Amino acid sequence: MSKDKILVIGANGQIGSVLTEALRGTFGTNNVVATDIREAAGHEGPFELLNVLDAKAVADAVERHGITQIYHLAAILSAKGEQNPLQTWDINMGGLFNVFEVARAKGIAKIFFPSSIAVFGADIPRQMTPQNAVLKPTTVYGMSKSAGELWSQYYFLKYGMDIRSLRYPGVIGWQSDPGGGTTDYAVEIYHNAVKEQDYTCFLSENTILPMIYMDDAIRATLELMDAEASKINVRTSYNLAGMSFSPSEIAATIQLEKPNFKVSYAPDFRQKIAKSWPESIDDSAARNDWHWKPKYDLSSMTKDMIFQLQKKYKLFGAL
């Protein structure tokens, strides 16, 4: 049995809930302490309420459980963050500093901090955006992630802390719902298709964005964290790619399985955010350093999403 004790902060979120299960599979159910600001049903293992803005509570949880690794996933996402920019900054940066400072004081061995394609903005090549492209994010969420990347590198350089990070593309999964992102449409669209409801997309039909299937996103996280420290050459955050597509392409792929499914388009403020982001990502640093390779493309993801969601809705008697 592993000697590692993991703390997941934001364990009820879209990625956190699935990652917690995966970590429990690797490290043992009782060695992964799930925490979130809200209660949620369905945790098969230790769970407690934790507000990451309460530094003392974070330190106390680390102490009580003998934590050796922290996965800090709590943040306000791109679209929701624009409703209250200063509060978003305070939450995203305040949470990060609390985690890094507690980790420094307690000698935490490894920390995971998720970054995002939202760190990119103007003046980048939008196709195959390189690892070292200039970062000029235009959302407060993207600004907090790009500052967070630099702070990750700073704590590594100054204190030798083993902090690792991925720039997730839009994450698509059947297990959990996204909350307040610009890429959320690519999850919602599957739910509507399976429920045989038309879908109105909040991005325009030709808006291409980088995306990744949840299975690949989780595997990337575990592989990054499992790699030897000497292989991690990027201490800000790794570009990570899965696939790229537009709303009309995902709609056409779904229609192969669900021919009656209809999509219309009513772009809102999120269109502008999407347009500031890359269309595709060059993740060769991740491929070279720790052998990253995605398994899912749009077609295989669509088949699995529809299969899994159909099963899920039937289980709850909703189909």
Ligand code: SER
């Ligand atoms: N999926 C996120 C968002 O749309 C990107 O990190 O905000």
